[in-house]
């Protein structure tokens with residue numbers, strides 16, 4: 001992906017993020033995820049039924065990287081099983097931290113494949129994943 | 143002005159985060175190096191020449207600070223690790239001993255965390271109540287609003303002299319006069335005022351003042367607690383240890399030294415205290431009036447240009463210090479800071495440790511430019527150029 005395309009995808013998801021609202025019905029798990037080193041602060045809501053992610057929404061304030069990353073995450077995780085989602089997240093984690101990873105799996109989330117060059121923004125891109133990983137881990141155990 | 147005095151300015155940066163910490167002139171740095179290289183000994187232990195010199199230099203700074211703020215007595219100057227520690231000592235070491243349930247402590251929503259949380263702790267532990275002086279439409283504190291907020295239960299008013307988000311100068315002298323007529327103590331958080339305006343504690347007649355050396359072109363890790371002598375005498379030391387005791391034989395027989403030594407337990411931040419003398423010398427040499435005049439000029443220069451940019455909202459149009467807080471419409475403050483960073487411009491994004499102010503302004507996060515006298519018109523021009531073009535910001539912020 002060239003940089004111009006990446007920028008467009010990020011901006012599109014920043015300006016028109018998916019599901020930026022509170023859940024419209026009950027039964028969602030909520031997690032707050034915030035960066036200690038900056039001012040990003042999001043609440044993420046997940047609806048999991050039979051170990052499948054049915055829906056994700058979010059609210060809060062954060063930078064372009066965090067918001068777009070959340071939106072792309074929502075796009076990619078809905079419909080996945082908890083196990084698949086955790087694999088996806090591990091893969092994203094590896095990409096951000098310059099380890100070997102499977103790019104095909106990440107789809108649009110590949111727009112952050114260069115983010116490791118900006119140390120201060122790595123945690124922005126990973127912010128929503130940190131939150132949702134906590135919730136998913138619980139469901140895997142059950 | 144005076145840019146050549148600051149080694150940091152030789153780097154290719156535009157530094158607009160002076161409210162967070164200031165740059166240090168070469169004389170301050172040299173003074174610190176001189177201590178480490180030539181008479182690096184402990185203080186208060188003067189059995190040999192270089193240790194004696196440490197004592198002399200250490201006390202010389204105390205003298206200079208006392209004169210700088212026109213304290214009545216150099217013993218009213220206590221060295222701490224910063225404004226934060228000073229305010230905590232005031233709340234926990236002094237007021238915790240005299241506060242009673244249902245006493246009221248007045249602050250505002252624009253205070254820095256260090257002038258909020260120590261008072262919250264008193265509320266939690268002693269059943270007193272933290273109340274807020276309402277801010278006017280410019281988020282300023284007026285004497286009238288102080289009068290309205292005071293009740294027979296009010297025991298303490300604790301205010302920043304200049305706030306770090308709005309940059310307004312509070313009418314401390316008038317507030318002290320009114321407060322003292324009603325037997326209320328006044329604590330002044332001077333973190334943002336000492337570096338930028340003349341502060342005369344006797345003229346203000348405040349009971350306590352706290353400030354940080356690092357915001358005054360001085361070293362990090364050092365602050366000052368000023369208190370009227372008779373109050374400091376009753377401030378209980380939080381730290382006990384070496385240097386501050388006269389003698390001890392058993393828990394029943396501990397004799398402490400007098401203030402300020404009593405409140406400076408352990409080996410102090412010697413290098414910073416000694417180097418801080420050069421910050422004071424430096425400020426005296428330029429003159430606080432001149433510094434203030436220059437910073438106000440820069441502020442006006444910046445604001446005049448910023449107001450012309452349609453996609454910028456200035457939060458604090460009215461203020462008498464070098465702090466300008468604003469937002470670019472529809473762009474998160476942190477993204478603007480990242481964008482400016484690409485051009486080596488340092489600004490602060492966030493809530494600036496004033497987390498309850500958002501209840502008044504309805505804005506959570508902002509961009510803050512905090513100017514110092516060494517900033518220039520051309521640095522401001524560069525900032526304006528970069529902020530003018532919203533598409534460019536959008537394009538380059540990621």
Ligand SMILES: Cc1ncc(COP(=O)(O)O)c(C=O)c1O
Nearest residue numbers: 224225226254256302306333354
């Ligand atoms: C108004 C105000 N009060 C207190 C502080 C705390 O100072 P320090 O971190 O040096 O203790 C600051 C610093 O940001 C400040 O701006």
